[in-house]
Amino acid sequence: MLLSYTREHEMYRESLRKFLQKEVVPYFREWEKDRQVPREVWKAFGRQGFLCPWLPEEYGGSGVGFEYALILIEEMSRADVDIPISLHSEVVVPYLYSYGTDEQKRRWLPGCASGDLITAVAMTEPDAGSDLAALRTTAVRDVDTYILNGQKVFITNGWDCDLVIVACKTGNDPKPHRNISLLVVEEGTPGFIKAKKLNKMGRHSEGTAELVFEDCRVPARNLLGQEGKGFYYLMEKLQQERLIASMGSLCAAEKMFQEGLEYAKTRRAFGQPIGSFQHNSFKLAEMATEVEIARTFVERLVMEHIQGRELVMEASMAKWWVSEMANRVAAQVLQLHGGYGYMEEYPICRHYQNVRVDTIYAGTNEIMKSIIAKRLGL
Ligand SMILES: Cc1cc2nc3c(=O)[nH]c(=O)nc-3n(C[C@H](O)[C@H](O)[C@H](O)COP(=O)(O)OP(=O)(O)OC[C@H]3O[C@@H](n4cnc5c(N)ncnc54)[C@H](O)[C@@H]3O)c2cc1C
Secondary structure: OOOOOOHHHHHHHHHHHHHHHHHHHHHHHHHHHHOOOOHHHHHHHHHOOOOOOOOOHHHOOOOOOOHHHHHHHHHHHHOOOOOOHHHHHHHHHHHHHHHOOHHHHHHHHHHHHHOOOOEEEEOOEOOEOOOHHHOOOEEEEEOOEEEEEEEEEEEOOOOOOOEEEEEEEOOOOOOHHHHEEEEEEEOOOOOEEEEEEOOOOOOOOOOOEEEEEEEEEEEHHHEEOOOOOHHHHHHHHHHHHHHHHHHHHHHHHHHHHHHHHHHHHHOEEOOEEHHHOHHHHHHHHHHHHHHHHHHHHHHHHHHHHHOOOOOHHHHHHHHHHHHHHHHHHHHHHHHHOHHHHHOOOOHHHHHHHHHHHHHOOOOOHHHHHHHHHHHOOO
16 A cells, blocks of 8 residues: 555544444345435434535545545455445545535535535536537526536436536537536526436446436526636536546445455365366456556546646546456456355346446546547547
């Protein structure tokens, strides 16, 4: 490990570990079956200081560094629970903090830290995913409101959110990315419709939804930052989103590798542990190597991100490579389990399903490679 942790880090990790074991692990499989995490759980995370811990104290945080995000992802992965806490704390709330006015921050941030306000970010539309600038949702200014019309899909936390940051078109500049603005829409606003909770291959606890806005009047004071700057704000924040995604893929790969290693040592065939067959031991040796390389790279990027370095290319590299590595590990560990790997009661079955989306969301891996290629002058 490159990151060095202090006593404060270890105390945070220990209290998070205890909290997860007591308040989350015993109930998590039930919530997954129901495809719903109770709101109270978010509030419990908030009470313990596990939501947005980086926020300044005046807004309910503890002012800690980005490495705490990695501790949370590691411990959630070790406890084998997935709730989109990191998306809320490290991806969505930073928009409110960076681009919000003082009044907006006072209005929303304490609730984000306490778990009273669950957040989401809605960029993707049925006809605009990778090509964000092609989005069609419009917001037309009418005195002191914006009239919002459009549809968003695949929105994580969309079903449960109290606040959603919506990327929408507010202008007609020939350069489409200059037309995008970010509006914060609050639950209960007339015309804001949570249209459908989507059935997915995995990550059943994530309340992924389709959202519709029908003549939804959003107060103009809910505009985030300046009109027409939304695309730039999104680009600025994607570095951290992609690092978070890489951290998730890394921790999933580590967990799956450990499961594969243990299984290979205990499952026997032809009178010997299956891990003693050269093919399987070489596969595990390869996985151990790849996981180690990923950890070294991701930790380096976490350190450099904390130092404020611009890492658009490196974060894109980590996002595509670590997510593909995690998918290789998932496939190989499932294969090592034989028929048991295909059974839902074996964790690898769930992990295999959950990790599949890692190459798709937070920008597809093809888009990551386009970013890298552009930076290489191609
Ligand atoms: C579980 C889940 C959660 C999500 N959460 C959110 C969320 O919270 N908020 C949100 O806004 N979105 C979210 N998304 C949406 C996600 O970011 C998009 O699915 C993703 O950006 C791809 O867009 P698309 O699905 O429209 O695919 P498309 O853009 O239609 O792409 C289809 C295929 O073509 C490839 N492709 C497209 N353009 C190029 C190109 N220029 N070069 C090479 N290949 C290309 C893509 O890589 C992909 O393989 C989520 C998606 C999922 C599945």
